[in-house]
Amino acid sequence: MMRVLALLGLLLLAAAPLPAASELAEVAARIEQPQVLRGRFEQDKQVAGFRKPLHSSGRFVLARARGVLWSTEQPFASQLVLTGASLSVESGGSTRNIDAADEPALAAIHAVLFDLLGGDIAKLQANFTIVAQLLDADRWRLQLQPKPGLFAQAFTRIELEGARHVERVQLFEVNGDRTEIAFREFDQAAELTADEAARLAQ
Amino acid sequence: MRSESRFQRIAALLWLLAIAAVGMHQWRFWQQSRLDANVLALLPQAEQDALLQAANARLAALGEGRVVVLVGAAGFAKARVAADAAAAVLGRDATVLRRVDGDVAASAALVSALAPWRDRLLTSAQRAELAGGRIEDWSARVLAELYQPFGAPRLLPFASDALSLWPQWWAERTAAAQARPRDGVLALAGEGRQWLLLEFESVRSAFAVSGATPVSDAVVAARTAARTQVADAELLAAGVPLHAEAAAAQASFEVNTIGWGSFLAVLLLVWLTFRSLRPIALVALSLLVGCATALSVTAWWFGQVHLLTLVFGASLVGVAEDYGFHWFAARQGQPQVPRPALLRQLLPGLVLALATSAVAYLALGLAPFPGLRQMAVFSATGLTAAFLTVVCLFPLLDTRAPTRTRFADACAASLAHWPRWRSNRIGWSIAVFGVVFAVAGCWRLQANDDLRQLHAAPAELVAMQERIGSLLGLPSPAQFFLVEGDDVEQVLQREEALAAALDAHRALGDLAGYQALSQWLPSAARQADNARLSAAVETAVIANVATATGDALQRADFTREPLRLADLRALASGERLARTWLGSVDGRSGSIVLLHGVRAGALPALTASAATVAGVRFVDRTAGISELLGRYRVGMGAWLVAGYFGVLLLLSLRHRRSAWRALLPTLIGTVLTLAVFGFAGWPLQLFGVLALLLLLGMGVDYGIFLLEHPGDGAAWLAVALAGISTLLAFGLLALSATPALRAFGLTMLIGEVLVWLVTPCFRPAAAHAEPAQVAA
Structure with a gap:
């Protein structure tokens, strides 16, 4: 009997995942950090009160340490420009600018979008407890559990999946809403175009 | 004789019973320690209307304990x-x-x-x-x-x-x-x-x-x-507890220095004068009974004893010893007189001395400051208890008269050598110099009615509080708007009108923000309007x-009933949200609107805008209290002048044309004290004026004694001892960290020294007559 228990213990130990830190470091090493990353996105949002998911698609530009341009093309055009200091939404010909200092909570949540897209694990760790899982030689998955505070009030968890880049983000909000974003057609660059730089500098 | 002795025994027994009761009360008092350290408790309540009182009480409660x-x-x-x-x-x-x-x-x-x-x-x-x-x-x-x-x-x-x-x-x-x-x-x-x-x-x-x-x-x-x-x-x-602790620690230190310091000094004087243990023990007894009774009666009367009352009360030790001194000085001077007879001799003088001092102390209670009333009751009770101890117990316990000592003789003899003012060139030169000094000094005298004289908060605590206040954007508890109305709805509507005015100022950067009940609970009219606005846009x-x-998609339903005050308060944190609501007081409803982050210099503009809203008034507690202190400084000054005329009238009834001899030294002492304050740049405060009132009550005593007993060394000895111990007590009070008590002590100290030095200068010319009968 004792032997069986000991054997069982050994088996359980073997099945336990390796120390998370090393896997997390491995994931961080796999994610590339280009100066500029462009691509397309497909987003499905399941919002409480809506029977059908809200589907949208468009293009994004992620400029390291500068910000994000999020251009929705379908079902209608709108622009989200996100920098460290401000957030602006343009749709239907009108633009709303929000100063990060005025709405720190909103700014903080949007800043996470920036970190999620870039797979910036070091920054995400400030607000989330992260469990990494290596799927094969290239692919990985991260489970983000918000630490108590602002993010715990907004999200129950966030899941990321990818290889050289983040390819899939799933957001589970506290109010039951769920957002799934798939990224593809990645294109790395060293510089922003003049137009992109101008929009981010606004 | 026999019935007198029986009467004495009954009096002693009754007083011992009273002392026992006080002792029991003291035992419980020190265990419960019901001491009040809140400075604001010293401030008057009577002059404020009920709603303002409720506002102040609410603000005090909000900060308490946090x-x-x-x-x-x-x-x-x-x-x-x-x-x-x-x-x-x-x-x-x-x-x-x-x-x-x-x-x-x-x-x-x-x-x-x-x-x-x-x-x-x-x-x-x-x-x-x-x-x-x-x-x-x-x-x-x-x-x-x-x-x-x-x-x-x-x-x-x-x-x-x-x-x-x-x-x-x-x-x-x-x-x-x-x-x-x-x-x-x-x-x-x-x-x-x-x-x-x-x-x-x-x-x-x-x-x-x-x-x-x-x-x-x-x-x-x-x-x-x-x-x-x-x-x-x-x-x-x-937080208030930190301030209260600092005040309590400071007061505790001062009670000990002033109380025990003057206690020991008094006993030392007794030892020097009488060289016997019995007077020391009995004088100590009268002082302890006096202070304990004062504390018990004050606690019973007011419910709580304020720390500053204790500090001030500690100086009582230097005043209450008078009766014991008089008894032993008389015993020393006339050891052959039987004790009951001696008491009969002394009693009128002692009663008169008690009456004048008690009246002087009680005059402090004329100003409607609860703190001063406590001090007045404390002092008057303490004096009475010390007096009763001397009168009831000393004749029975003091079985052997103290012998004459060299110190006592030297003191008594010093009167004869004291200079007398004479109407000659030197005399008038001194008078002219004195008048010039007094006028020049009083000319420079400045008044100060700053509230901070009541409160000696450590600078470090105040600095930390200011930093926390600005870091957290805490509202100031000293300046606020009081909104008044017939009912909840009217108050809320007026708050909303005030809020509109304040919002305009906030946009200009005049203030960082404000806290008002209407932010959580809009008026019913505003709520109905809001519901209509959001329904129209949201449905479309x-x-x-x-x-x-x-x-x-369809817009969700909302309750059709407005949010009411009762709904808000029923919530888990509702009472906190409704903390600025004062409720209904005397049929009027009211609330306070707290301001925070008011830009320096923006206050007049804020109050001017708010003044246009009906039922809203600005309350500046600091300024209000300072104004009150100033008003009473002037008012008590008038009482002081009236007091001089009253005392002059009383003295004239008994001493006719030499009445001025008893009063002039005190007047000189008062005026010169003011001049000293003027030259030293110390401002005159309400508490200085109150001290001058007390000085009148006590200073005149010296003159009375010297008029009653011209050339009597024993009377002079008692006056001298009383003077020295009073000086010690108030001198120690002048070391207090509380500006008000310091001003009080300093005024008494300088005034007493001057009165004490000047009084014998105006003694009657018959200074070399035989010692008069002590009985008045």
Whole structure:
């Protein structure tokens, strides 16, 4: 009997995942950090009160340490420009600018979008407890559990999946809403175009 | 003779019973230690109307017991480590401080509790947007947000809050608090640091007479702990308990120095004069009984004894010894006279002395300051008890008269050598010089009615409080608007009118913000208007979104009843939200609107705008109290002048044309004291004027004694001893850290010295006559 228990213990130990830190470091090493990353996105949002998911698609530009341009093309055009200091939404010909200092909570949540897209694990760790899982030689998955505070009030968890880049983000909000974003057609660059730089500098 | 002895025994027995009762009361009193350290308790209540009183009481209650601690460091992580270390130390002793839950958890429950009235709760910016915005713009904005990766964080389902108005309303509600939830704690940035907010409540409500400072000690230990973890960590703490402890510790120290200091000095004088243990023991007995009775009666009368009463009362020791001195000086001078006969001789003089001193002390209670009334009752009772101890017990206990001593003889003999003022060239030169000095000094005299004279808060505590106040954006408890109305609805509508005026000033940067009940509970009229506005826009926008997404959507229903005061207060944190509501007082309803972050110099503009709103008045407690102190300074000054005329009239009845001899020294002493204050640049305060009133009551005594017993060495000896011990007591009071008591002590000290020195100069020319009969 004792032997069986000991054997069982050994088996359980073997099945336990390796120390998370090393896997997390491995994931961080796999994610590339280009100066500029462009691509397309497909987003499905399941919002409480809506029977059908809200589907949208468009293009994004992620400029390291500068910000994000999020251009929705379908079902209608709108622009989200996100920098460290401000957030602006343009749709239907009108633009709303929000100063990060005025709405720190909103700014903080949007800043996470920036970190999620870039797979910036070091920054995400400030607000989330992260469990990494290596799927094969290239692919990985991260489970983000918000630490108590602002993010715990907004999200129950966030899941990321990818290889050289983040390819899939799933957001589970506290109010039951769920957002799934798939990224593809990645294109790395060293510089922003003049137009992109101008929009981010606004 | 025999019946007299029996009467004496009965009196002694009755007084011993009273002393026993006082002793029992004292035993319980020191165990419960019902001492009041709140400076504001000293301030008058009678002059304020009921609503203002309620406002002041509410503000006092809000701050009571709360200790706010901010732990700061260069970064959030460091600040957190330091704060954890500090919190562990602060919460170590559960009998001292209790950690109070921050608002982190409470706010989540509140959000859902108020959700049924979501459509009735709008910010003024939202009202303007809803009233002025186009439906197409709203629809485009809502659709864009719906398709964004993150919409604005939603607190309610789309159908209940399509425009995401609710989170904005909450953002404005919590904007006043600079500290925001971060990783489960409340944090803020300021002064180039990250700060964590820790809130505690002091578990003890009473303050120890021992001068122990458990809360302050815990704060100091927590600061050390925080610095041990993070070298550059800073810990700020503020709260009424810290001030109260500092005041209690200071008062405890002063009660001991003044009380025991003058006690020992009095006993030393007794020893020098009588060289016998019996007088020391009996004088000590009369002083202890006097002080204990004073304390018991004051505690019984007022319910609580204020610390400053104790400090002031400690100086009583130097006054209450008079009766014992008189008894033993008379015994020493006439050892052959039987004790009952001697008492009969002394009694009229002692009664007169007690009456004048007690009346002088009770005159302090003329001003409607509860603190002064306590001091008046304390002093008058203490004197009476010391007097009764001398009269009832001394004749029975003092079985052997003290022998003459060299010190006593030298004192008694000194009167004959004292210079007398004569109407010659030297005399008039001195008089002219004195008048010039007095006029020049009084010319320079300045008045000061600053409230801070009542309160000697350590500068370090005040500085920390100011930093915490500006870091946290705490409202000032000293300046606020009082809103008055017939009922809740009218008060709320007036608050809303005031809020509109304040919003305009906030846009100009005149103030950072304000706290008002109407922010949580709009008037019923405003609520109805809000419900109408949001229903109109939201119904149209939801219809547009339904068309765009092809979904069948419908706006959720809201309660049709307005949010009422009772609903708000019934919530878990409702009482906290309604804390500025004063309720109905004398048929009038009222609330306070608190301001924070008022720009220096912007106050006049604020009050001018608010003055246009009906039922709103600005209350500046600091200025109000200063004005009151000033008014009473002038009023008591008039009483002082009237007192001089009254005393002159009384003295004239008995001493006819030599009455001036008793009064002039006190007058000279008073005027010269004022001149000294003028030259020294010390301002005249209400408490200085009160001291001059007391000086009149006591200073005249010396003159009376020398008029009653011209050339009597024993009377002079008693006067001299009384003078020296009184000087000691008030001299020690002049060392107090409380400016008011210091002013009182200093005035008495200088005045007494002058009166004491000047009085024998005006003794009658018959100074070399035979000692007169002591009996008056």
